[in-house]
Amino acid sequence: MPGRVDYAGLLNGDRVAVARAISALENEAVDAEEILRAVFPRTGRGYRVGVTGPPGAGKSTMTNRLARSYRLQGLAVGIIAVDPTSPFSGGALLGDRVRMSEVELDDGVFIRSMASRGSLGGLSRKAVEAADVLDASGKDIIILETVGVGQSELDIADAADTTIVVLVPESGDSIQAMKAGLMEIADFFVLNKSDRAGADQAVLAMQMILHMRNDAGWNPGIIKCIASEGKGIDSVLETISLHRSFLQHDNRLAARRASRMGKRIRQIVAEKLRTEFWDEKRSRLLSSRIGAVIERTLTPYDLARDLIELAQ
């Protein structure tokens, strides 16, 4: 049984308290909403950076390099690495250990891997909640890293203030990225492993695609990078700063965050409605009438209507 969360510790950045709070949220523990309520007033200070892209693009290496550079600037960093294709989660796995050593285990960095393949859903919601915990715990920069393969993964990246899409020169990668909706969410692109063949063509292809975008006042560029050697990382950091300054102008960051918060409140409402709706009476009605639906004497739409109209 996990113990209760030490809120004072959490807000002071205590590792164990932070880890315990995130675990409680991930496992949908009974005190999950209490934790979220406790941390919420202390959120909004940390800057959230999304790092996404296809598998194998070097997102983790990029994330680690960014974290290391921010640490050198004296900033506290939190990383939520979401792997929707992994059945594992928590902190005791190989992936995490590799990560830890790469950013040189340091009290100023907190790294958490989250995975979706368990029985519990809502990964994108939980990733954002974990980011809230890190934010409240005093992290200046929170990196949300996720492979860009499905809608919920895009939602995670989209929950960031600045979203970076990492690609590699391999043929078709930029086209795939466009198809996967990554082009729409990118604030800028990083072409990683840019010493490989095809880098220039890839940049050209991406520029052509970007040409179709029309962002008022912000021109999403492409930065060449070799993350494994640290090349180009300074440009990435600089572009994050530039984008941050851009957002802070004309209230854009506040507008972006308000729009995200609106979506989030709608999600919370939907979740509460669902939980409250399925009381014993309705669950019983569903069980008793589903046979008629299977036999096609009742449509699922009429049964849904009956369930909704059933007095509570």
Add this chain to the structure above:
Amino acid sequence: MPGRVDYAGLLNGDRVAVARAISALENEAVDAEEILRAVFPRTGRGYRVGVTGPPGAGKSTMTNRLARSYRLQGLAVGIIAVDPTSPFSGGALLGDRVRMSEVELDDGVFIRSMASRGSLGGLSRKAVEAADVLDASGKDIIILETVGVGQSELDIADAADTTIVVLVPESGDSIQAMKAGLMEIADFFVLNKSDRAGADQAVLAMQMILHMRNDAGWNPGIIKCIASEGKGIDSVLETISLHRSFLQHDNRLAARRASRMGKRIRQIVAEKLRTEFWDEKRSRLLSSRIGAVIERTLTPYDLARDLIELAQ
């Protein structure tokens, strides 16, 4: 403007009527529920086969080969090919034309591609609704083909009576599949391109993974195949038949379909609740209070509670 759906034509398998109905569902047209209500009583006869697996495994080739074989048996075939990474949908694209020529355009086969990257969500729901239309239109076999990359894609494959996971010998592919949750949903596996190096090791690795599964009465096997040459397709067809017979025993198929229908009714309810909930009064309350949430003087959980408690 799309015209009204010709229900008599639809139920008789008329191509234009079927295409129009699926488009209306895909676009969430005003008559979407009417269409679903009209087709629902005529569904349940077609057998649904899910074909999933990682990108590049040869799912389309496999699907086309299966469709061709079923046609030779005189069965009517419908194919819903879901590409969650494509921004395109509809029937006028290259992918569809390639498909069409491969299965030799024939009135007994209806192929529809669906994509998710538009502004409208709910792809897995729409794919299942499209399968209902094909079912009601008289298709004996409905193939739901989708790349196995995210939860919603797994949901599509999981909406089938028999689900096939297609893999290739490339190193790590079977491990990736396990991680992506494909192992849990597979009724059996097809190792495509099995003339490539590493095929035997891949089979061995998959057998070890399968060993951990424990399905009462059904042993999910691995079939080697070279879909592009038609090799192994007969074994795949035979195994689908075997699995179908297995399900028809002891009411298993009915139980599986009832469980799916239960999930579907819950989805319909959630969607209706959401639509009904957000009336003008509540939308106004959300707009007027979101500023307080942004300023952290109100938590999103309390605002959600206020919204729910607001009298309609």
